[in-house]
Amino acid sequence: DSGVTQTPKHLITATGQRVTLRCSPRSGDLSVYWYQQSLDQGLQFLIQYYNGEERAKGNILERFSAQQFPDLHSELNLSSLELGDSALYFCASSVDGTGNSPLHFGNGTRLTVT
Amino acid sequence: DQQVKQNSPSLSVQEGRISILNCDYTNSMFDYFLWYKKYPAEGPTFLISISSIKDKNEDGRFTVFLNKSAKHLSLHIVPSQPGDSAVYFCAATSQGGGSQGNLIFGKGTKLSVKP
Numbered sequence: 001d002s003g004v005t006q007t008p009k010h011l012i013t014a015t016g017q018r019v020t021l022r023c024s025p026r027s028g029d030l031s032v033y034w035y036q037q038s039l040d041q042g043l044q045f046l047i048q049y050y051n052g053e054e055r056a057k058g059n060i061l062e063r064f065s066a067q068q069f070p071d072l073h074s075e076l077n078l079s080s081l082e083l084g085d086s087a088l089y090f091c092a093s094s095v096d097g098t099g100n101s102p103l104h105f106g107n108g109t110r111l112t113v114t
Numbered sequence: 115d116q117q118v119k120q121n122s123p124s125l126s127v128q129e130g131r132i133s134i135l136n137c138d139y140t141n142s143m144f145d146y147f148l149w150y151k152k153y154p155a156e157g158p159t160f161l162i163s164i165s166s167i168k169d170k171n172e173d174g175r176f177t178v179f180l181n182k183s184a185k186h187l188s189l190h191i192v193p194s195q196p197g198d199s200a201v202y203f204c205a206a207t208s209q210g211g212g213s214q215g216n217l218i219f220g221k222g223t224k225l226s227v228k229p
Contacts, residue, residue: 002157033216042118042203042221043158056216090157098209102148103217105157 003027006091006106014114018079021109025072025093031055032074033103034066037088049074050097081113117141118206120220128228133191135223137204140185144206148217149178149189152201161202162189194227201225 003026013019025032034046036059045058049068060066063081068074078085088110092103119138127133135149145166150158164171164178164187171178177190191198201224205217 002159004157035219040221042120042219043217045216045218048216058216092157102160102163105150105159107155107157 002104002106004091004093004104004106006089006109008109009107010110010112012112012114013081015081015083017081017113018077019081019111021076021078021089021091021111023074023076023091023093023106025074025091026104029093029095029104030072031094031097032068032072033092033094034060034074034076035090035092035105037090037108038084039087043090046076048097055097078111083113086111086113115140116220117144118204118218118220120202120204120223122223123221124224124226126226126228127194129196130193133189133194133198133225133227135189135191135202135204135225137187137189137220138185139187139206141206141208141218142185143208144218146207146209147178147180147187148205148207149176150203150205150219151198152203152222158203191225194225196227196229199225199227 005024031050035043046060048056066076088108090108092105095101148163149161152158180187201222204220
């Protein structure tokens with residue numbers, strides 16, 4: 001158990017809809033990362049937050065947004081969903097955001113857009 | 115443009131033998147490399163890492179080798195056990211640069227260890 005909690009585990013929705021994925025980091029971790037894993041692809045970095053502030057942005061679409069709240073949990077919002085957004089979305093946390101400490105991943109949210 | 119490449123999608127080895135998983139990278143700014151292991155229906159878990167100031171790091175049955183001039187790293191598992199069967203991801207980052215610690219992952223290699 002990594003200590004990172006992601007909800008929901010599965011999500012099925014229709015094109016054009018909006019969903020929110022939630023992540024609770026490990027106790028004591030200040031940095032949260034979001035990754036997307038599409039079929040037969042590696043994990044693609046989306047965005048990183050550190051102590052409530054955006055730290056780095058990767059290949060995140062404009063239709064996607066995220067935030068980290070004062071209690072350090074994070075939400076990833078996906079809107080105007082398309083079929084191609086179907087993927088596994090992983091949240092990870094680390095003690096700091098420097099890369100010196102390994103990331104601890106949750107078990108992911110599997111999003112299916114129909 | 116893939117900055118981290120794992121060219122072997124799968125690898126099958128016999129229990130007790132050595133497993134060698136390979137990874138190549140293109141970005142010379144990368145200075146910290148990690149291997150993650152992933153079982154089905156679970157998130158990746160950290161396995162071992164290596165800084166660019168070293169060329170080898172060992173942790174029990176797992177050893178990572180880094181060849182900076184070739185921009186190549188490899189993970190050796192000796193001896194391989196059936197429980198090692200999983201997808202292995204290579205990842206890289208630039209600790210001091212603009213990536214701010216986010217990891218760039220390869221597509222993974224699925225290792226099967228047969229009893």
